[in-house]
Amino acid sequence: MIIKAPVDLNLTQNSGQTSQPPWKLESNVYSDVVVVDNNAVLFQVKQEGNNLKFDFVGDISNKEATNKIKTIFDLDFNLNKFYKYLNNQPELADMTNFCRDLRLFLAKDKFECVISSICSANNSIVRWTKSIDDIKKSWGNKFTYLGKDYFTFPDVSDLKNVYCDDLEELKCCSNLNNPNECINNLKSCGVGYRAPYMKKASEIFTLEMDLEDISKMSYDEAFDTILKVPGVGPKVADCILLYGFNFRQAFPSDVWIKRIVSYLYFDGNEVNVSKIREFGMEEFGDYAGYVQLYLFHYARMSGLMKKLKGK
DNA sequence: ACCCAGGGTTGGC
DNA sequence: GCCAACCCTGGG
Structure with missing residues (x-):
């Protein structure tokens, strides 16, 4: 399928937006599994000139698939109108020469965006994206298409049961004898001191807070709500609201x-x-x-x- | 080998 | 409100 909308796919994928890590790249095709209405769907996306071309494998209609791609890559956003606006601002006019066709890369999974954003704080892009990929491999659901493995981001209730570090894991698992055997913990994914934040965030979203409720709130209410999550300060809160909830x-x-x-x-x-x-x-x-x-x-x-x- | 910074947040004063 | 400390990795 083809969607007529200019987008610089490489730039968008690699611009460090904290909705998610870049998708799997192979010969100009970016692919990943996205859960749409409880169906796991493989998307393969490719830029062709001013169009975005995509295929999908999964039990949803063409229209649903198109809508999902439009949402994730923000394809309904009118770039020309935005560029007109930028060109009328002396401070901003030069930007269009460096970021042409860069778009928002929005969350395919709101919880993934929350954890990615927490992970990105005081961190480098390569490191937080690798951590998120490791978390997906460790506790996400695995799907194999054409001999390649894909992993969804684990859901809230799964991540809440993961240990923070190898000491905690060692203490709780009687079958383990030394730290080298510990792999079921967040720190093994290189998240460092953010591990307890992530675990507490998972607990909060299981017990007290519903991610879907946040979509219904005003921006101010959503900001104040999400700030209560450990590891979320003002910067991370705004990343979550922008990339995860389209504020x-x-x-x-x-x-x-x-x-x-x-x-x-x-x-x-x-x-x-x-x-x-x-x-x-x-x-x-x-x-x-x-x-x-x-x-x-x-x-x-x-x-x-x-x-x-x-x- | 050592030092430092990284698209912040937290907890202690 | 301010400020040091925080995990870990890559680059000087």
Whole structure:
């Protein structure tokens, strides 16, 4: 099937958005298993010029499959209109030259997005994506298509039963004798001190909080709610709301966004992160999420980031 | 070998 | 409210 919508698939997949790690790549085709209405569906996605071409294997209709791909890759978003907006802002006009056809890469699994976002905090992209892939391999459901293995992200109730580290695992499993035999714990996936956050988050989403409820909330209510989850501060909360729940008015603000926005809008005078967040939401409205995404990549690719490093 | 930073968050003052 | 510490990996 073909969807007529420009998208730079490589850029979108590798831009470090915390909805999920990049999909499995083989000869320009990105593939992964997505659960759609309790059906596991294999999607194979490929960019062809200004179109996104995809195939799928699974028990859903063509229309459902198309809608799912449109949602994940945000294909209904009008890029031309967004670029017109950017080109009318002197501070932002240059961005379109560096991030053309970059789109949001939205969650295929809200819980995966929560854990990925927690994992990304104070971490490098290569490391958090590898951790999430390890978690999928360890506790997700396995599907084999054409001789290749795919893993879904484990659901809330499965992750809550995983141990944090090998000591805890050793203590609880009488059949284990030494730490080398321990593999059923989060730290073995390289998540470090975030392991207890992830486990507590799983418990919270089993017992107290329903991910589906958050979709129904206002942005402010959702932000305050998700902030209560351990390992979730303001930056991670906005990532979860943007990539996981499609709150496009979120403006995830971290040190880099702070440096970039201070440079572009405050004459280089450093404004604190929380003010930057308020400024971004006020200034960019429903484009805030996209502007944040573009600012980061613009800075990375234009050399602005190097210039601002250390400030 | 050593040191440092990484798209933050937490807990202690 | 501020600030050091936090796990772990890769690069100087």
